[in-house]
Amino acid sequence: MLCGLLRKQTIWLRGNGLRTCQISPMTRCQSGIVGGSHPLHNYDQGWRSQENLSVCFKPYRCSIVPLCSPFVSGSSQSRTVYSSACLSAASTGNTGSAFGWYESLADTAPVNLAESMLISLHETSGMPWWANIICATVSLRTTITLPLSVYQMYILAKVENLQPEIDALAKQLRYEVSVYGKQHGWTDKVARFQFRKNLRRIISGLYVRDNCHPFKASLLIWIQIPMWIFVSIALRNISLNRADSATGDAVQKQLTEGGLLWFPDLTMPDSTWILPVTLGLLNLLIVEIFALRKIELSRFQKIITNFIRAVSIAMIPIASTVPSSMALYWVTSSCVGLAHNLLLRSPALRRVFRIPRSKSDSDTPYKDILSAFVLKYFPKK
Structure with missing residues (x-):
């Protein structure tokens, strides 16, 4: 059994009282205590949100199990929430999430x-x-x-049929860049840059003209x-x-x-x-x-x-x-x-x-x- 860090359990506490519990269900897990969690605390008008992430993967799809009865230990100022998760993972220490992305993809609307x-x-x-x-x-x-x-x-x-026209325009452009570069003292590097830039512009114009940009392919x-x-x-x-x-x-x-x-x-x-x-x-x-x-x-x-x-x-x-x-x-x-x-x-x-x-x-x-x-x-x- 594999355990990762996907199930999201949120517990809202005010003082010492447990108010509500919301979960994103994934699969049925064996009841057990998983230690070493790292709750995230957010304070808003005296309310505290603790989010404990855990998931249980099984080699088959299981029914949804509510996890609204977690074990809460410690004082009201520093509580750690231990949710129901994979008992076997707690004993083996296997809490990686290497397959989390696959489990998420396997339950998407296109797959269903x-x-x-x-x-x-x-x-x-x-x-x-x-x-x-x-x-x-x-x-x-x-x-x-x-x-x-x-x-x-x-x-x-259509792109292939444009190639002769592109070759002819490239030849003409190379000549024009060569003449213009000599007149203005361009280096070979500048001349090559100007040639490539203008050739891309010409080719893009031809693709637009014939409505055949290769990306469409x-x-x-x-x-x-x-x-x-x-x-x-x-x-x-x-x-x-x-x-x-x-x-x-x-x-x-x-x-x-x-x-x-x-x-x-x-x-x-x-x-x-x-x-x-x-x-x-x-x-x-x-x-x-x-x-x-x-x-x-x-x-x-x-x-x-x-x-x-x-x-x-x-x-x-x-x-x-x-x-x-x-x-x-x-x-x-x-x-x-x-x-x-x-x-x-x-x-x-x-x-x-x-x-x-x-x-x-x-x-x-x-x-x-x-x-x-x-x-x-x-x-x-």
Whole structure:
């Protein structure tokens, strides 16, 4: 059992009398006295507020327990409040709050919404849980992230088409700065500064003119990553009977029998490592398809690409320790992402979505990807 410093208990005292008690409930804790607290005293018109912070974490969600009967010891001038908290933590001294942020995130509205969506879909469709997770993942990725992927492709194509104009203007600007610098005796450092400053201004003007600022292309990331996190935590909650639902026990029991093939129990990790390794390979494949584009990657893009490669490899051992329901969701999400990536390279589909044609476009994109992959990893000697 882990104890941190999250539960907030406030006791208002006037003189020696206990007046009111307010708490922010978290979970059911065993009755016990936790020493070593540090009350915070605030005085306002003779009233004293003592705030004692404590929390009890359990590996499952528990009901709310009122803590309005604390042990109060000492004189009225210097009282220490000992609240009901984790008895085992008092004996072991484990009062860290390393997992406090996760517990707070696991009980947020988006996570609760994801839990309700998954449970409602299962109850409505009657599908086994493995099919329910796959169906929910495909639906979310298709209805939310696919339109954002199309918009990202649209923005990136317009930015790419601006590059020849940017190059021409940069060449002209470099000449003008060189002439003006010689006339006014600029040093090379000042000339470079003026060139970069004015080039940024010109590029920003072009982005505004064509309404294609590259930051808009990152909208997909800002939506997809939080959604991935919320659904992952929701699956963990219902797998470990921590879901914000009155049917938590029943749902967890269904998950223990709702798996498929080599992972029949969705509440347990995949001991065969098939799902984790598949996840890593899929993510690496997505990264490589991006890296095999005709466009030369910038230094920053190369750094990001290598970072994502490292994350993809690191996700393999992580996926081997989480419930199979989470690993299945991650694998399905990566499969859908790979499918979207390949579909949006189709010239016909790009025309349907009105994505501008750019220099890097190909009439045979899949053949080009395969050729580039073979040339990079299986070069002829």
